[in-house]
Amino acid sequence: MNRIELVSRRTFLGGMFSAGALVLGARLLPIEALASMSKGSTDHAAWNPSVYLGLETDGTVIIVAHRSEMGTGIRSVLPTVLADELDADWKRVKIEQALGDAKYGSQNTDGSCSIRDFYDAMREAGASARMMLIGAAAEKWGVPVAECKAQNHEIVHAGSGRKLGYGELAALAAKQTVPKKEELKFKSAAEYRYIGKDVPTVDRADICAGKGVFGIDAQMPGMVYASIVRSPVLGGKMKSYDDKEARAVRGVQQTVVLPGFTPPHGFKALGGVAVIADNTWAAMKGREKLKVEWETSEHASYDSAKYKQSLLETVRKPQKVVRNVGDVDAEFAKGGKTHEAEYYVPHQSHAPMEPPAAVAEFKDGKAVIYAATQNPQAVQDTVATALGIDKKNVECHVTLLGGGFGRKSKPDYVAEAALLSKAVGKPVKVTWSREDDIGFDYYHTVSALYLKAALDEKGRPTAWLQRSAFPSMMSTFSPAATSASAGELGMGWTDLPFDIVNHRAENGPAQHHVRLGWMRSVANIQHAFAIHSFVDELAQLAKRDAVEYLLDVLGPSRQIDLQAPSRLAQKYPLDTGRLRRVIELAAERSNWAKKKPTKGRALGIAAHRSFLSYVAAVVEVEVDNSGKIRIPRVDIAVDAGKVINPDRVKSQFEGAAVFGATIALMGEITAEGGVIQQSNFHDYPVARINEAPLVTHVHLVPSDAPPAGVGEPGVPPISPAICNAVFAATGKRIRELPIKNHKLV
Amino acid sequence: MIRLKVNGVSRQFDGDPNMPLLWFLRDELRLTGTKFGCGMGLCGACTVHLNGSAVRSCQTLMQGAADKEVVTIEGLHPKAEHPVQQAWQQANVPQCGYCQTGQIMQAAALLKQKPKPTDADIDTAMKGNICRCGTYQRIREAIKSAANKAPASVPTNRSGRTGGEQ
Numbered sequence: 001m002n003r004i005e006l007v008s009r010r011t012f013l014g015g016m017f018s019a020g021a022l023v024l025g026a027r028l029l030p031i032e033a034l035a036s037m038s039k040g041s042t043d044h045a046a047w048n049p050s051v052y053l054g055l056e057t058d059g060t061v062i063i064v065a066h067r068s069e070m071g072t073g074i075r076s077v078l079p080t081v082l083a084d085e086l087d088a089d090w091k092r093v094k095i096e097q098a099l100g101d102a103k104y105g106s107q108n109t110d111g112s113c114s115i116r117d118f119y120d121a122m123r124e125a126g127a128s129a130r131m132m133l134i135g136a137a138a139e140k141w142g143v144p145v146a147e148c149k150a151q152n153h154e155i156v157h158a159g160s161g162r163k164l165g166y167g168e169l170a171a172l173a174a175k176q177t178v179p180k181k182e183e184l185k186f187k188s189a190a191e192y193r194y195i196g197k198d199v200p201t202v203d204r205a206d207i208c209a210g211k212g213v214f215g216i217d218a219q220m221p222g223m224v225y226a227s228i229v230r231s232p233v234l235g236g237k238m239k240s241y242d243d244k245e246a247r248a249v250r251g252v253q254q255t256v257v258l259p260g261f262t263p264p265h266g267f268k269a270l271g272g273v274a275v276i277a278d279n280t281w282a283a284m285k286g287r288e289k290l291k292v293e294w295e296t297s298e299h300a301s302y303d304s305a306k307y308k309q310s311l312l313e314t315v316r317k318p319q320k321v322v323r324n325v326g327d328v329d330a331e332f333a334k335g336g337k338t339h340e341a342e343y344y345v346p347h348q349s350h351a352p353m354e355p356p357a358a359v360a361e362f363k364d365g366k367a368v369i370y371a372a373t374q375n376p377q378a379v380q381d382t383v384a385t386a387l388g389i390d391k392k393n394v395e396c397h398v399t400l401l402g403g404g405f406g407r408k409s410k411p412d413y414v415a416e417a418a419l420l421s422k423a424v425g426k427p428v429k430v431t432w433s434r435e436d437d438i439g440f441d442y443y444h445t446v447s448a449l450y451l452k453a454a455l456d457e458k459g460r461p462t463a464w465l466q467r468s469a470f471p472s473m474m475s476t477f478s479p480a481a482t483s484a485s486a487g488e489l490g491m492g493w494t495d496l497p498f499d500i501v502n503h504r505a506e507n508g509p510a511q512h513h514v515r516l517g518w519m520r521s522v523a524n525i526q527h528a529f530a531i532h533s534f535v536d537e538l539a540q541l542a543k544r545d546a547v548e549y550l551l552d553v554l555g556p557s558r559q560i561d562l563q564a565p566s567r568l569a570q571k572y573p574l575d576t577g578r579l580r581r582v583i584e585l586a587a588e589r590s591n592w593a594k595k596k597p598t599k600g601r602a603l604g605i606a607a608h609r610s611f612l613s614y615v616a617a618v619v620e621v622e623v624d625n626s627g628k629i630r631i632p633r634v635d636i637a638v639d640a641g642k643v644i645n646p647d648r649v650k651s652q653f654e655g656a657a658v659f660g661a662t663i664a665l666m667g668e669i670t671a672e673g674g675v676i677q678q679s680n681f682h683d684y685p686v687a688r689i690n691e692a693p694l695v696t697h698v699h700l701v702p703s704d705a706p707p708a709g710v711g712e713p714g715v716p717p718i719s720p721a722i723c724n725a726v727f728a729a730t731g732k733r734i735r736e737l738p739i740k741n742h743k744l745v
Numbered sequence: 746m747i748r749l750k751v752n753g754v755s756r757q758f759d760g761d762p763n764m765p766l767l768w769f770l771r772d773e774l775r776l777t778g779t780k781f782g783c784g785m786g787l788c789g790a791c792t793v794h795l796n797g798s799a800v801r802s803c804q805t806l807m808q809g810a811a812d813k814e815v816v817t818i819e820g821l822h823p824k825a826e827h828p829v830q831q832a833w834q835q836a837n838v839p840q841c842g843y844c845q846t847g848q849i850m851q852a853a854a855l856l857k858q859k860p861k862p863t864d865a866d867i868d869t870a871m872k873g874n875i876c877r878c879g880t881y882q883r884i885r886e887a888i889k890s891a892a893n894k895a896p897a898s899v900p901t902n903r904s905g906r907t908g909g910e911q
Contacts, residue, residue, distance in 0.1 A: 071841030071878045200837060207842030208833045209825035210778020210818030214843060217777035225772070250761050280781070281761070281768035353782050353790055353843040353877045402780070402843025403877050434783040647837055651880070655840055658879025681787040681875060689881040690868040696882060 059167030061093045066104040067114045070404035073648035074114045076201040080194040085126025087150035100376025100396035108375040112611035112709025127184045136172035198647035215372025215399045216357035220427035227283035230272035233674035235297035245289040251282025256423045267382045269415040302513035304670035311448035314469040319508035323494040326502035331454045331463030340452040343530040344736040347669035348444035354402020355437040360417035361427035366393045372401040374409040386415040406518040435679045442517025445470040449530035459542020463502035475512035482509040492527030499555020521715035524610040532606035532720035547587045572612040582616040583607045585637035590618035597728040604725025606717035611709025613640040617717040621725035627744040634696040641705035650698040653714040657696040660718020662687045666740045747811045752820025762808035767791045778818035778846045789874030792847040799854035818846040829853045832891035840878035
């Protein structure tokens with residue numbers, strides 16, 4: 001699940017298309033697969049120039065959405081790319097959600113990579129099909145290909161004005177040779193009809209009508225409902241249980257014991273006792289009446305207050321060097337002015353509005369699944385292993401996701417449904433309560449970070465030391481993992497873009513005690529918080545303007561060689577000029593230069609590159625006499641390369657400002673005795689309409705650079721920008737999140 | 746036996762009178778547009794109209810809904826063209842969309858009570874509805890936009906139900 005794997009998957013897909021879409025496409029998606037997707041079968045001369053596309057003889061274009069829809073619009077936006085290159089009429093395009101299947105390449109909708117990994121493939125598929133349609137029409141009319149062109153679902157012959165619809169040409173086009181990749185002719189930007197335009201998502205109307213089907217809404221005939229009690233401490237085995245009262249609850253059918261997992265926990269079902277009932281309510285009521293005793297586990301020692309101290313102690317001592325430039329120690333030894341600070345970010349919970357839910361039926365050696373999942377192929381793997389069947393016998397239907405944020409890449413809840421279906425011989429819907437969701441998440445990690453700088457007479461750093469400690473999400477797959485992975489460190493820690501001669505990054509060990517996972521923007525959250533809080537501290541110490549200081553520390557426009565995997569680094573070099581540009585843009589649009597801080601009202605800035613996108617945020621904060629915070633305005637400047645759907649991209653950054661505000665203001669998960677202390681939105685609050693930024697203005701930098709990520713990179717700069725604004729407004733420096741734990745006045 | 750009307754249709758229920766209305770709608774009637782989010786009345790995803798007022802269906806027991814009229818998102822407008830639904834589409838409010846049916850029901854109740862809500866009115870009425878995707882600014886924009894539309898486009902009967910229900 002390391003993000004670096006995405007690079008190799010991308011290579012795989014790239015290779016597939018460079019060899020010619022049809023050949024490999026045909027091998028990966030047999031014609032029968034497409035035929036079964038279309039209404040008829042053999043009498044429909046359906047054809048498929050690529051994995052992602054079908055054209056029926058009635059002119060319906062079927063585009064397979066192989067990525068999961070959790071609110072980014074990807075299920076609609078990727079297909080618009082294909083439709084545009086195909087010159088298809090969007091109204092005649094039908095989107096089919098793909099089942100989980102390795103033939104699609106990676107379907108793990110995660111890591112803000114759907115557009116950047118599949119944009120080229122979608123264009124190639126669309127252009128291939130368009131050229132084959134043109135070839136077919138030219139052949140039918142007996143005219144040169146050059147005299148024909150595609151125009152809104154038709155091929156037109158320039159000289160005679162003759163026209164043939166795509167449907168009429170489907171069978172003929174299927175006999176055309178698939179163009180080689182180097183022969184493909186793409187549309188010019190001026191010819192785009194959908195790319196770069198605000199095409200509404202295909203799900204918008206259904207959602208507003210209450211017809212959108214999420215995982216929790218899925219139904220199967222004869223389905224029963226399950227609610228599961230799990231060990232409050234990770235890995236605690238069940239000692240005993242008494243289900244007498246539970247079984248007496250009206251509507252309860254039976255209880256089922258799910259065995260505990262064998263480490264690593266991975267995506268496995270946690271185990272526990274399930275109550276099976278006629279409806280969700282009866283299952284939940286029955287579950288309340290269950291009496292279960294648990295053994296303790298090694299993780300019962302987990303206490304957040306103590307653990308925080310141990311992390312802080314770790315970062316106060318030298319740790320493993322993960323990046324080194326120049327000689328930090330020599331610079332510190334000169335005895336000049338220095339500044340140091342410690343930061344802390346607690347665990348966070350994803351808390352998607354739809355808690356984890358899935359329906360499964362295991363019958364005749366096969367499993368049929370309906371699930372809100374970011375990763376249907378992981379569902380196949382996980383369910384197959386849980387049931388002891390082959391992966392190909394797991395059919396995973398992907399519903400809409402009521403939020404994901406990384407939580408729904410981990411299909412433990414789907415494994416629960418599958419195991420329960422096997423046990424009761426009926427389709428089973430598992431619905432997690434909010435208490436289950438917040439109490440048994442794959443949490444964002446907890447971290448301590450230490451920074452120290454030596455400063456010249458202008459207050460500019462001549463040496464910069466940064467040290468972190470946090471349990472790694474790799475512990476989910478390898479319990480022995482006690483140091484951060486390269487993937488986690490590459491998210492804003494080992495890729496510091498500052499122009500500082502002496503720089504060293506270190507990372508210390510930390511033991512996991514709860515399930516950990518990636519949450520929207522992952523390790524960038526704590527890295528950006530610490531680094532950009534510290535930059536702001538240095539600017540304040542130097543009595544310099546925070547924007548001017550940040551630009552100075554960033555240094556001149558240049559490309560930084562991070563010795564990253566070469567393909568990615570070549571296509572997406574770290575370009576400090578692009579980071580400068582978004583800082584300048586955010587400052588300009590927020591009116592930074594003119595809005596000087598006053599008591600109780602100020603701006604704060606932070607800028608961070610993540611998921612290959614450059615983002616700067618200026619946040620305006622008001623703190624009233626009682627210490628209450630309001631965020632009247634956020635300006636986010638974004639260079640995400642080429643943007644396919646500006647409205648959906650803006651919405652991602654509007655949402656990221658709210659997500660980031662939750663982390664800054666109130667997000668905190670703690671444990672005592674290994675047990676998570678929060679359970680629902682009263683003690684794990686998330687930003688509401690009166691607490692979230694009132695308005696977020698998103699400023700997109702026009703760019704022809706390759707598309708980069710947009711789902712996550714808006715989050716990291718928000719919490720430091722808020723805290724920097726709080727400092728400017730109140731003089732209180734927040735080094736430990738969340739802000740709710742501090743008195744501001 | 747509990748009798749009630751849901752989207753204008755008479756329904757009856759002889760199960761646990763303490764079952765929240767939410768689960769009757771979702772599991773019995775299969776009206777899944779009403780969502781489960783917290784089970785404690787903290788998030789608003791389950792908002793429906795009970796005799797014309799917005800309530801949390803996870804906190805409304807079946808016995809409390811007896812002899813009352815319930816309108817869910819499916820019954821807000823026969824063609825899903827309530828001014829709030831239209832405004833939601835125009836502003837491209839939904840991201841994942843899960844909370845939006847509850848948001849729409851809450852906003853529709855607000856506008857019935859206060860046809861021209863201020864920002865403070867919107868905060869007060871909508872702060873019980875969580876959106877984890879963070880669509881709040883578009884929710885605010887859509888409410889204001891719906892408020893500026895002629896409300897006469899949706900006929901309303903005495904009980905506050907929309908005119909198109911059966």
